[in-house]
Amino acid sequence: MTITAADIYLLLPLLLVTGTVVVAMTAIGVKRDYTSAAIITITGLLIAAIAAAVLMPGTNQQVTPLLIIDQYSLFFTVVTCASAMFIAILSYPYLLALDDNREEYYLLLGVATVGAVVMVSSNHFVSAILGLETMSMSLYGMVAYTVHSRSAAQHPLEASVKYLVLSAAASGILLFGMALVYAQTGTLAFSSLIDLADSSRGDLGNGFTVVALLMITAGIAFKLSLAPFHIWTPDVYEGSPLPATTYLATIGKVAMFVILLRFMEASEALAFEGILTILSLIAVTSILAGNLLALMQQNLKRLLAYSSIAHMGYILIAIIASYYAEGRIGIEAVTFYLLAYLIMSLGTFGVASMVSNSSKEYDSVDDYKGLFWRQPVLAAIFTAMMLSLAGIPLTVGFIGKFYLFFAGVEGALWMLLAAMVVGSGIGLYYYLRVIYRMLEPTPESGAFDRSGQTASAFGVVSVLFVLLLVLGVYPAPVIDLIEAISAYI
C-alpha cells in the first residue's frame, strides 16, 4: 500500500508531535538550554493540538491499515496534545532546580505523547502495541528521571523498576492474547470476533477465543490499574516525580481506555458471556477496592492512585452498558467521563505540583492544612477538583457521573450501579477529608515553597478550573460534539 500526500496530511498531528521531539533534540544538541527545550516542546504540542482540531470536521479515513484517523481519534489527539502541553508547563518549575541534566525530560514527554497519539488512533493490534510501548518506554524514563539527583524527593528508582518489570509482564500477556487471536482469525485488526462463535472462520473453538480475550483484557486491565491488577499503582504513583505521576495518571490511562473501547466495540468481545462477567467483576472489584483502600491513605498521591482505580472501574460500567443499551450512550458516557477525568486529575495533580519541587514534594494530606486561608485561590481550585472527583454538581465530574448512571440505567445494570453508589459514598469521605484539612487553621510553623507557582502554572490550573465549571454548568456543546464523534466508533 502506498502512502499518498492526502494520508500525510491526515497524519499531520502525529508528525508534528514527532517533529517537535526531533527539533527539541537538535536544539539540545546545539546548546543545552532548559527554557528553550521547554518552549519548543510546549509550542510543538500546541500546534499539533490545533492541527488536529482543524482537521477534525469531516475527517473519517483509515490511513494505512494501522491507523484510523476519524473524528473520534482526532478529538482524543487534541485532548492528548493539550494535556501533554499542560503537563509540560507544570513540569517546568518542578524540574527547574534539579541538579542534573534537565532538558531530556521534554524529549521523553514528547515521545510519550507520540505513543499516546498512536494509541488513540489505533484500531489494529500492531499500532496498539507500538503506541503503548512507545509511551511506556518513555514513561519508565520519566518516572526515573530524578534518579541521579542527590536531593530527589521520592524513590524514582524503585518506582521505575517496579513499573518496568510489571508493565513488561503485562505487555507479554497482552501480546500472547493477541497472538492467540491471530491464530484464530489470521488478522491483527480489531475486527469482529463475533463470527467465531459460529466457528465458520476459526476452527480452534470458542474457548480458545475466550482465553485469548481474557489475556488481552488482563493486559489492558493492568495498564489501566483495574483491580485485581492494580497492586503496582500506589507505589509507582508515590515514588515518581509529580509530573511523571501526572502523565501516567492522565494521558497514560485515557489513551489506554480509548484502545479498550475501540477493541471492545470492534471485536464485539462483550458478546461472549464469560468476558462480560469478568469485566463486571473487575468493575465492581475496582470500585470497592479503590475506594476502600483510599480511605486510610495519608499520602495524597497514594490516595489519588486508589481513587483513580475506582474511577477506572466506574468507566468500565459504561463499556459494559454499551453492550446492553441501545444507541451509543455507553460510548458517549465513556468519552465524556474520560474527558472529565482528564480535567479533574490534571487539575488535582497540577495544584499538587505547584506546591512542590523536585527536591521537596508536599504529598501528605496534612501538608495541605490551612491552605484555604494561606492561598485561597489555589485552595478553591483544589477544592473544586476534589468535589468534581466526588461527583458534586456545578462540576464536570457530576455530568460525567450523570452519563455513567444514565448508561447504567439504560443497560439495566442494577448491581453495577449499586456498586457505584456505594463506592461514591465511600469516596466522599476521603475527598472531604482533604478539603477539611485545607479548611483547618494554618499551622504556625512551616514555610511553604512557592517556587512552583509561576504565572504559567497558575494559568494552566485556572484554565482547567474554568473548564471544570463551564462543562459542569453548560455542557450542551461538548455533549453534542461527543454525540457526533461517538458515531465513528
Add this chain to the structure above:
Amino acid sequence: MILVTLIAILFIGGLVAWFSERISPTMPRLVALIAVTLDLLLMFSLLGAGDAGGWVATFEADWIPRFGISFYFAADGLSVLLLMLTAFLGIIAIGAAWGEIKERAGFFYFNLLWTLAGVLGVFTALDLFLFFFFWEVMLIPMYLIIAIWGHENKHYAAMKFFIFTQVTGMLMLISILVLAYFHYVQKGSLSFNYHDLLNVSTAGSMGMWVMLGFFLSFATKLPSVPFHSWLPDAHSQAPTAGSVILAGILLKTGAYGLIRFTVPLFPEASMAFAPYAMALAAISILYCAKVAFAQTDIKRLIAYTSVSHMGFVTLGIYAWNEQALQGAIMTMLAHGLSAAALFMLAGGLQHRIHTRDMSQMGGFWARVPRMTAVAIFFSVAALGMPGLGNFIGEFLALIGAFQANITMTVLAAFGLILASVYSLWVLQKVFQGEYRNTDFDDSHLTDLNRREMTYFALMMVGLIWMGMYPQSFLNMSEPALNQLLTSTQGVAVALLQGAL
C-alpha cells in the same frame, strides 16, 4: 424570569459579600442582608393569582437538549409560601450570625447566600435534573458552614451530614434517570420535565423501586426515622445561623419533594406505600419525642423535637387529602419559625455561657427575663398551643390523617402529649428553679438585646398570624394542592374501586 432573578441575586450577592470583606469586615453581613431583603421584597410580586394550573411564574430555556433537560422554573402557591419562608428565615439567620460570626465573615455569608440560592432553586425547579442539581448545590455551602464555623465535633458532624444526604441523593438521581428512561420507552423521547413525567405510567414493581429512591432521599432530608441520625449531630455542631437554615428551611425541602414529586409521580406506588410511610411518621413522632426527653445537650434536644414534629408532616402528606396536606404545609411553615427561634435561643445561650449542657443550667428566669419570656412563647408554640401556627398545622394534619389511617393517627396524636412534656421540661430545667453558676462563667449572661428582640418579635408575629388567621396561607396553597390532588385522583378512584 422573576424566579431566575431571585436565584441570581443570591448567587451574585454571595460573591459580592465574599469580596466585600476586603473593604471592611462588616460589609459582608450588610451585603447579605440587602440581597436577601431584596429577594423577599421581589417575592411579593408573586402573590397574585396564577393561571389555570395555579402557576404564578414560569421560566423555560434549553439547557442540555441531548437529554431533554431544560432550565424550567415554575412557582405555584405552595412554592411561593416556601420561597417566602426561605427569604424570611434567611434574614433571621443573618441576624443570628450578625454578632456571632467574626472570623472569615465574607466566606460565611457567601456560603449562607449560596445555600439559600440552592433552596430557592429546589422550591422552583420543575425539571428533575435541574431540581437534583440544586438539591446538591445547597449541600456544599452547608457542609462548609458546619465544617468551618461549627463547634467542637464539627468535622464528624459535617461529614455525616454530607454523606447521608449525598448517598441518598445518588439513589434519587438513579430514580430520576429511570423515570426519564420510562418516558423514553413510553413516549419515544427523553424528558426530565415534570409535566411530561407526570404522564408516564409508573405502575408495577419497578415503579415501587423508583419511588423508594425518591422517598429515601426525601425521608433522609426530612428526616424520618430511621434516617435521622445525622440531624442531631449536624444541629448541635452547626453555628446558630446554620441551625436556623437547617431546621427552618433545609428540612422543608424534603417535605416539599414528597408533596411535589414522590406522590404525584408515583401515585400507585405511593398509595401502596402510604401505610408504611405513616407508620414511619408515627414512629418518628413518638420515638424522637422520647429520645428528646433523654437529652442533656439543649441543641440535640431541639433537633430531636424537629424530627418529631416533621413526623406530622409525613403523616399529613401520606394521608393525601386536602386537609392533611394543608396541615402538613402549615406545620412546615410554623415549625420553620418555631424551630428556628428555639435554635436561636439555644445558640444565644451557648454564645453567652459557652455550654449547651442543660444539667449545668437552671434558674435563668431571674437573670434573663426577656429571654425566658421568648423561650416560653416558642416552647408553647412548639407544643401546639391553640392560637399559634403549629396547632393549626398539627390539628389539620391529624384530622386529615384520621380519614386515611385511624390507627396511625391515634398513635401519632400521643406525640402532642409528649411534646408538652419535653417542652415544659426544658423550661423548668433551664429557666426555673434555683440559679447556680458553678459550672460556667456567667459574666456574659446578658438579656436579649434590641436586635435579638426584633427578630424574635418578627417570628412571634408570624406564628400568631398563622394561628389566628391561617386562611391567608391556606388560600395560597389551595389551588396548588387541588392541582396535585386531581392529578392523582384517577389512581385513587381506581384503587378504591378495586378494593370494593
